[in-house]
Amino acid sequence: MRALTYHGSKDVRVDTVPDPALAAPDDIILRVTATAICGSDLHLYRGKIPDLHTGDVLGHEFMGVVEEVGAGVMDLRPGDRVVIPFVIACGECFHCRLAEFAACETTNTGKGAAVNQKGIRPPAALFGYSHLYGGVSGGQAEFVRVPKANVGPLRIPDALADEQVLFLSDILPTGYQAAINAGVKPGSTVAIFGAGPVGLMSAACCRLLGAETIFMVDHLPYRLAFAQQTYGVTPIDFTQVEDPAEYIITQTNGRGVDATIEAVGFEAEGSALESALTTLKVEGSSGVAIRQCIAATRRGGTVSIPGVYAGFIHGFLLGDAFDKGLTFKMGQTHVQKLMPELLDHIGEGRLDPGVIVTHRLSLEDAVRGYEIFDRKEEDCRKVILTP
Secondary structure, eight states, X not given: OEEEEEOSTTOEEEEEOOOOOOOSTTOEEEEEEEEEEOHHHHHHHTTOSSSOOTTOBOOOEEEEEEEEEOTTOOSOOTTOEEEEOSEEOOSSSHHHHTTOGGGOSSSOOSGGGGGGGGTOXXXXXXXXXXXXXXXXXXXXXXXXXXXXXXXXXXXXXXTSOHHHHXXXXXXXXXXXXXXXXXTOOTTOEEEEEOOSHHHHHHHHHHHHTTOSEEEEEESOHHHHHHHHHHHOOEEEETTTSSOHHXXXXXXXXXXXXXXXXXXXXXXXXXXXXXXXXXXXXXXXXXXXXXXXXXXXXXXXXXXXXXXXXXXXXXXXXXXXXXXXXXXXEEOSOOHHHHXXXXXXXXXXXXXXXXXXXXXXXXXXXXXXXXXXXXHTGGGOOOEXXXX
């Protein structure tokens, strides 16, 4: 089959690789009909995530048609059309029974499982996301083996197009969990840092939950203009506004917002010092967005972090957070828990995730898709690939 494979920093290629095969009774083989390039994929593309091997198949946002099922698969049949959650969960361990699927204790048997030697259980395995997360081949391919197929794959009605439901695999549940973690309710004021796909989905979900005012901070005018037109946000360009948090405070009676959502992650553009420390690996992540979130959130408010972080950061203002009595909620998304509810919202017209798509390319053009998305060319918001 054809698949997008990793060969080094900013070196991905569409190669011919072996077809996947069933390896366990609860596996399925999926024929991919649509897959997307996620902002998290750019961390891999830029060589920022360790233990990624040459030839690894990338991609964790995908859907398709079931081609083959293992003997232990209960409800799926060949021909079923499904969306696959990016988190691989067993459904039976301590955390899965609590619907904390991203903390599944059994699926990550890759190198990341070695942290058990320190008494810390590894996170769940993820599709196409380094051997720290299980080394499971991803979905930017013609076919993919889906393990633990009794837990997660969501059957999709024929009436809904791929673009309407594809983002149930990751960014829509991630944005929804971010809004839930932020405690958004009718009348809430929220500031979202980052107007990429997760930031946009967070804005959509904040509106769904009744947020009254949403500030959105980014540096790309085309992203901010789209967010303003589509979700009614108040845009803040941090290249024009020196201190977005200070501005947000002036617009909220001097208090700050009820909650902030940090949808940028560890590659946030920080100071020259911070960039140097990260390059030298003295620290693992930029803390500029987190510091802005702490500053912009009112006393007693919440900071929600769907953005990916790696390692430690300097300048984390713990004293300020303590003084304000802030709550922090963060982590990978418990996708399986949220998918059915979100599918209902899409089917009933309350959410339209596909509106953010700007580029539709064939899988053979995936390298160009990565380049456009990484460089923010052609006003790119989201790329969908079709095998």
